[in-house]
Amino acid sequence: MDLAAVQTMRVARTRADLALAPGEQFMAGATWLYSEAQPGLTGLVDLSGLGWDRVTPEADGSLTVGAMVTVADLARWGDGSGLAAAPLFRQCAESLLASFKVQSAATVGGNVARSYAAGAMIALGATLDASASVWLADGDCADVPVSAIPAGNGVSTLAPGDAIRSLSFPAHALAALTAHRRIALAEHGRSGALLAGRRDQDGSCVLVITAATLTPVVLRWPTVPTPDAVVAAALAAPGYYSDALGSADWRRSVAATLLAEVAEELA
Amino acid sequence: MTYSVNGTPVTGEPAPGQCLRTFLRAAGHVEVKKGCDSGDCGACSVLIDGRAVHSCITPAQRANGREVTTAAGLGDDGALAPVQEALADHLGFQCGFCTPGMAVTASTLNPELADDPDALARAMRGNLCRCTGYRPIREAITHSLCGSAEGCGGCSRTLSRTADAGAGPASEGVGAAVAHPAADRIVAGREPFTFDEAPADTAYVAVLGSPHAHARVLAIDATTALAMDGVLAVLTHEDAPDVWFSTARHEHREDDPDDTRVIDSVMRFVGQRVAAVVAETQRVADLATQSLVVEYEVLPHVLDPEEARSPGAPVLHPHRTPADRVADANRNVVAAAHDATGDVEAALAASAATASGTWTTSRVTHAQLETHGAIAWVADDGRLTVRTSSQVPFLVRDELAHVLGRERDSVRVFAARVGGGFGGKQEMFCEDLVALATLRVGRPVAYEMTREEEFVRTSVRHPFRVSVRAGADASGRLTALHVDVLSDTGAYGNHAIGVMFHGCSESIAVYRAPVKRLDAEVVYTNNVPSGAFRGYGLGQVIFAIESALDELALQLGIDPFEIRRLNAVRPGDDFIVAGAPEEDLVFGSYGLDECLDLARASLAGPDDVAAPDGWDVGEGVAASMIATVPPRGHLASASIAVDSDGVFHARSGTAEFGNGTTTVHGQIVASAFGVPRSRVTLTHADTDAVRYDTGAFGSTGIVVAGKALHAACEALASALVNAGARVLGLSADECAVGSDGVSAGGRTVGWEELVAAVEPAHRRDGLAYAESHLDQRERSVAFNVQAFRVAVRRDTGEVRILRSVHAADAGVVLNPAQCLGQIEGGVAQGIGSALYEEVMIGADGAVANPAFRQYRVPQMADVPVTHVQFASTSDALGPHGAKSMSESPYNPVAPALANAIRRAVGVRPYGLPMSRDRVWRMLRD
Numbered sequence A: 001m002d003l004a005a006v007q008t009m010r011v012a013r014t015r016a017d018l019a020l021a022p023g024e025q026f027m028a029g030a031t032w033l034y035s036e037a038q039p040g041l042t043g044l045v046d047l048s049g050l051g052w053d054r055v056t057p058e059a060d061g062s063l064t065v066g067a068m069v070t071v072a073d074l075a076r077w078g079d080g081s082g083l084a085a086a087p088l089f090r091q092c093a094e095s096l097l098a099s100f101k102v103q104s105a106a107t108v109g110g111n112v113a114r115s116y117a118a119g120a121m122i123a124l125g126a127t128l129d130a131s132a133s134v135w136l137a138d139g140d141c142a143d144v145p146v147s148a149i150p151a152g153n154g155v156s157t158l159a160p161g162d163a164i165r166s167l168s169f170p171a172h173a174l175a176a177l178t179a180h181r182r183i184a185l186a187e188h189g190r191s192g193a194l195l196a197g198r199r200d201q202d203g204s205c206v207l208v209i210t211a212a213t214l215t216p217v218v219l220r221w222p223t224v225p226t227p228d229a230v231v232a233a234a235l236a237a238p239g240y241y242s243d244a245l246g247s248a249d250w251r252r253s254v255a256a257t258l259l260a261e262v263a264e265e266l267a
Numbered sequence B: 001m002t003y004s005v006n007g008t009p010v011t012g013e014p015a016p017g018q019c020l021r022t023f024l025r026a027a028g029h030v031e032v033k034k035g036c037d038s039g040d041c042g043a044c045s046v047l048i049d050g051r052a053v054h055s056c057i058t059p060a061q062r063a064n065g066r067e068v069t070t071a072a073g074l075g076d077d078g079a080l081a082p083v084q085e086a087l088a089d090h091l092g093f094q095c096g097f098c099t100p101g102m103a104v105t106a107s108t109l110n111p112e113l114a115d116d117p118d119a120l121a122r123a124m125r126g127n128l129c130r131c132t133g134y135r136p137i138r139e140a141i142t143h144s145l146c147g148s149a150e151g152c153g154g155c156s157r158t159l160s161r162t163a164d165a166g167a168g169p170a171s172e173g174v175g176a177a178v179a180h181p182a183a184d185r186i187v188a189g190r191e192p193f194t195f196d197e198a199p200a201d202t203a204y205v206a207v208l209g210s211p212h213a214h215a216r217v218l219a220i221d222a223t224t225a226l227a228m229d230g231v232l233a234v235l236t237h238e239d240a241p242d243v244w245f246s247t248a249r250h251e252h253r254e255d256d257p258d259d260t261r262v263i264d265s266v267m268r269f270v271g272q273r274v275a276a277v278v279a280e281t282q283r284v285a286d287l288a289t290q291s292l293v294v295e296y297e298v299l300p301h302v303l304d305p306e307e308a309r310s311p312g313a314p315v316l317h318p319h320r321t322p323a324d325r326v327a328d329a330n331r332n333v334v335a336a337a338h339d340a341t342g343d344v345e346a347a348l349a350a351s352a353a354t355a356s357g358t359w360t361t362s363r364v365t366h367a368q369l370e371t372h373g374a375i376a377w378v379a380d381d382g383r384l385t386v387r388t389s390s391q392v393p394f395l396v397r398d399e400l401a402h403v404l405g406r407e408r409d410s411v412r413v414f415a416a417r418v419g420g421g422f423g424g425k426q427e428m429f430c431e432d433l434v435a436l437a438t439l440r441v442g443r444p445v446a447y448e449m450t451r452e453e454e455f456v457r458t459s460v461r462h463p464f465r466v467s468v469r470a471g472a473d474a475s476g477r478l479t480a481l482h483v484d485v486l487s488d489t490g491a492y493g494n495h496a497i498g499v500m501f502h503g504c505s506e507s508i509a510v511y512r513a514p515v516k517r518l519d520a521e522v523v524y525t526n527n528v529p530s531g532a533f534r535g536y537g538l539g540q541v542i543f544a545i546e547s548a549l550d551e552l553a554l555q556l557g558i559d560p561f562e563i564r565r566l567n568a569v570r571p572g573d574d575f576i577v578a579g580a581p582e583e584d585l586v587f588g589s590y591g592l593d594e595c596l597d598l599a600r601a602s603l604a605g606p607d608d609v610a611a612p613d614g615w616d617v618g619e620g621v622a623a624s625m626i627a628t629v630p631p632r633g634h635l636a637s638a639s640i641a642v643d644s645d646g647v648f649h650a651r652s653g654t655a656e657f658g659n660g661t662t663t664v665h666g667q668i669v670a671s672a673f674g675v676p677r678s679r680v681t682l683t684h685a686d687t688d689a690v691r692y693d694t695g696a697f698g699s700t701g702i703v704v705a706g707k708a709l710h711a712a713c714e715a716l717a718s719a720l721v722n723a724g725a726r727v728l729g730l731s732a733d734e735c736a737v738g739s740d741g742v743s744a745g746g747r748t749v750g751w752e753e754l755v756a757a758v759e760p761a762h763r764r765d766g767l768a769y770a771e772s773h774l775d776q777r778e779r780s781v782a783f784n785v786q787a788f789r790v791a792v793r794r795d796t797g798e799v800r801i802l803r804s805v806h807a808a809d810a811g812v813v814l815n816p817a818q819c820l821g822q823i824e825g826g827v828a829q830g831i832g833s834a835l836y837e838e839v840m841i842g843a844d845g846a847v848a849n850p851a852f853r854q855y856r857v858p859q860m861a862d863v864p865v866t867h868v869q870f871a872s873t874s875d876a877l878g879p880h881g882a883k884s885m886s887e888s889p890y891n892p893v894a895p896a897l898a899n900a901i902r903r904a905v906g907v908r909p910y911g912l913p914m915s916r917d918r919v920w921r922m923l924r925d
Helices: A071-079 A086-094 A108-114 A120-127 A227-236 A248-266 B020-026 B082-089 B099-106 B111-115 B117-126 B135-146 B183-187 B223-227 B282-290 B344-349 B393-404 B431-441 B451-457 B496-503 B538-556 B560-567 B592-603 B661-673 B700-728 B751-757 B816-836 B893-905 B916-924
Strands: A008-011 A024-027 A043-046 A055-057 A063-066 A131-135 A141-145 A150-152 A163-169 A177-183 A193-199 A205-210 A217-221 B002-005 B008-011 B045-048 B051-054 B067-069 B203-209 B215-221 B231-235 B273-279 B293-298 B333-341 B353-360 B373-378 B384-388 B411-414 B445-448 B464-472 B478-490 B515-524 B616-627 B635-642 B648-652 B680-683 B736-738 B741-744 B747-749 B767-775 B781-792 B799-808 B866-870
Touching: A055 A071, A063 A108, A071 A086, A071 A108, A086 A120, A086 A177, A086 A193, A108 A120, A108 A163, A120 A193, A120 A205, A177 A248, A193 A248, A205 A227, A205 A248, A217 A227, A227 A248, A248 B916, B045 B099, B082 B099, B082 B135, B082 B183, B099 B117, B099 B135, B099 B183, B111 B117, B111 B135, B117 B135, B135 B816, B203 B282, B203 B431, B203 B451, B215 B273, B223 B231, B231 B282, B231 B431, B273 B282, B273 B431, B333 B496, B344 B464, B344 B478, B344 B515, B353 B538, B373 B431, B384 B393, B384 B431, B393 B411, B393 B431, B431 B445, B464 B538, B478 B496, B478 B538, B496 B515, B496 B538, B538 B560, B538 B616, B538 B893, B560 B592, B560 B616, B592 B616, B592 B781, B592 B799, B592 B866, B616 B893, B635 B661, B635 B700, B635 B751, B648 B661, B648 B700, B661 B680, B661 B700, B700 B736, B700 B741, B700 B747, B700 B751, B700 B767, B741 B751, B747 B751, B751 B767, B781 B893, B799 B816, B799 B893, B816 B866, B816 B893, B893 B916
Parallel strands: A008 A043, A024 A043, B002 B067, B203 B445, B384 B411, B478 B515, B648 B680, B799 B866
Antiparallel strands: A055 A063, A063 A163, A131 A141, A131 A163, A177 A193, A193 A205, A205 A217, B002 B008, B045 B051, B045 B067, B203 B273, B215 B293, B231 B273, B333 B515, B353 B464, B373 B384, B373 B445, B464 B478, B616 B781, B635 B648, B635 B767, B736 B741, B741 B747, B781 B799
8 A cells, every 4th residue: 555654765775775764664575564554654765775685505505595585586496496494485485374476575584574473484484593684773783593583473673773684594404304384264364373393414303383472482302202292392382372363272272283293294 | 767557658756655556546557456455355466577466565666667567458469368358258257346456366377277276276365356256266267277268177168248249149138148248348457446437636535533432522633634735624523414314225214223424523433433634635635634633532332232232331322212213222222123923931841852042143344345435526517426336326315415405416426337345335434425525625526445444434244142042843843933133233323223123034934933032132332333244134143043953953863954844934824033924025936945955965966175084074054035125115217228220228227236237137138129238238326327226235136126127128129019010010919029120021120210110108319218117015035055064173173165055046047157156156255254254343442353464355265166056946026037146145154054063073153253263162162
């Protein structure tokens, strides 16, 4: 929709351009920004001029994904990568509420920064131990685990003016076996619970709950746990919440049920 | 910036923050529709360099230097693209508002999806259609992906679009599965809807809504707003006429309470109009509303309907009296019904089996893709003129005249094609405000609602609490039926009375029971108002009664189809709710027996979707009855004229909003005169078109308006034959009308001669003319039977529909493809209400999920195939033996699903929607 209060739009090309004036916000894919009225938003700073749109395999086997890479491009890159963890890229992209038309505009960095509980790129990053390279508003840089960026459903730990430049996926996680489950109140509705997991080559296991909880729940085991252990851990996890897309009691129960399925698939 | 649209270079500068959708529409590309403006519905889809996007969430600046393609430019050299051809041929739309975006999106799909229905549904999840239930869209897309002109595995039907002038009429008349007359324009987005044409110099309205569920407005400071560049006026309660009315529109305005003002000084729900800003642009109007400073006195509010009618509750409309059609304002009761035949307690005590419970239904939004809206101006002839998205232009005209204190003849109201309604446009939600505004600022004014406004400021389906107690003897015959209804009309009483009475009518009258009792009340609360919704109250009560009947069948070990056959009314019976028999209902035909047989046989067919391992499987059925016409009169005028070229000009007052009226009206004319539809023009939904029409509600487009047109056609045909006979010197019974004129014995009198020879009473403006006026008071009944086989996963609450069957008693079906579409669409909407949809209200009274991403309108993946069969009835009342079949298929869906779930898992659902979390909780408790 038209953003009625926006008076200015500028394309950022350097780090200096990222200094936000009062009322300004960053614009990445714009798919969320333009989907709701934004009272008080008077200026947009377009990040598409920064060139952060590459997927780069690094020499050490890790992967750097520019924040402005679209969800669709990352999934497509994953399809052709031959990585053991590649299926999870596609599964998380398809876990988005939005259709392919939005996936081809929405960005990986934008999805993480928006910090919705159901943010599927957060699930991907958290499951694969990705970290975000952040240009802080005060001029510093920081590497922040993706799982630590959400502070609540739609609330981020990033300060105004902090910009995610890229996500880095470590090599050992990309070589892991992965599994994925999701459920919503309707088949393709916004995720009520998104469960993902990986088993590394050393046998260690990471299981992650998103969408059902306000912030990601990352559970780590030295080996793939039994379903009973998974269910117990999931039921004990904090942060289950109620909204129009599912009640807390249901989210908690189905998260446990489906996370156990993830573990069984990884075993 | 410079870009191209459909190959033509365009230069223009979008405003900061402007989305591509409004930028394209401002450049004249009105084929780009607005359904949600939030990237959820897909109606605005366009291609950028061949890639599909939602233009409403695309910054306009991102089209810079790119090639944009819209539905109007999708095909090569102005032709239709293959998917557009397929959508037209497969009747892949009803209202047609979602269709351009649907076509654009589908045009980019990988052909491999033709063989993968699940992947196709996943890919199309960003495109919502509220009308069709998706089956014909799925078929059309699959057909186009196959690339075969001869049809393919994806489809089995093709339709004839309007044939060439030389083509024979036989394939186009009544009974033929012909396409919509505007099909080619609709799939390309070229058929104008309400906001696709507007007068020059149109100004725009934005509304400030109340943040409080109950409050008195003490002061409004508009100083800042009025000082803004481009603001023309700010309207408040001080500008509104001191006239009370109802937004609901009926043939009799006394059917609804006079409890509403254009803008009131008391706010009774969150979102109610506080003030309206009129400005040069929508953007300025929106911004200006945010600068209004309003002082409120917050009042206590009540959201629960039981609480609302209890002592001590806040009173919403203390000054309304029975003369205003508010039964007991101090108890917040708008209307009540208490009636009985016999002693329920005694009959239940003596029954072999009894079943009881309290069933609840949710608020549902109509979710028609075109939001409400209207444009008003004073025309050159001095009349206040309103172009509106309405099902009832004549009723809106009459009420506008009443509210504004004008002569009826000084107001003209018309509708272009309407992008869906489902009852929501049997209201006056915009027209009053644009009329007031245009008279104030002296130029055309438009008010186009946002999707959020649809949720917070229009109306929802009335939520009902229905308690049922039913008894039966050992053979399954009902001994007693007690129905106790509490309906929540929200803050205003629009349709409160009608929905309550209608809801408790055919739902109860369909079953014979020696003892019946009805207690019903509808109350005000500080919730968003309820209003007319498909089924008009029946579905809510049917959900409860059909569930209770299923419970009796289970207890007695009787087949659920048989218990319905055993107890249903049949010809010769009176229609009894709980008192004297209904006087105007007759059996014009009877198809319930046949529907039960058809549905049972069809349900025995194979699963369309396999049951996953470990899920519980069950079958359920429900039946419903509906009167074919609303009670106490439904009027229609129609005219037909033929010119000297043999072109027929039909006029009717009813509106086309996806119900297919224009298609069938064209067929009626084609049949009457033996001409192809290409020689028929249709004018409708305009208070200037005919003398009067009550409007398009209660499924009357065919059985009333179509019947009037049919009568006019018969009158004209008779006049033409008489004229031809005179010219030929023969008697009329030797002559017949055909596509070339009137013929007898090898001689033909052509159109020019006929028009000249017709008697003066049938001459008008150089044409041969006839008209008909109908007041349809006698009403027949139609029946629907829905059955499902479902699988339920206990640990998540997921419900999967394995097979869905529907049998419809539609009388003679005038257009099989179109009637099938009405039924499939009704079943799909029923599945939405049953499994997914609920407008939620927070503790503060505000709608908690006012967007499609939070409110789950069924997507393609959510709607299964429904196997539809028709009873072989012919109705004594309807035109050509037809009965109404738009509202009713919706009504039995929820109880059929509930009964199937009950039989799968052994626990009965009592609340709608039976969402996954609710089913899971029901099985855990």
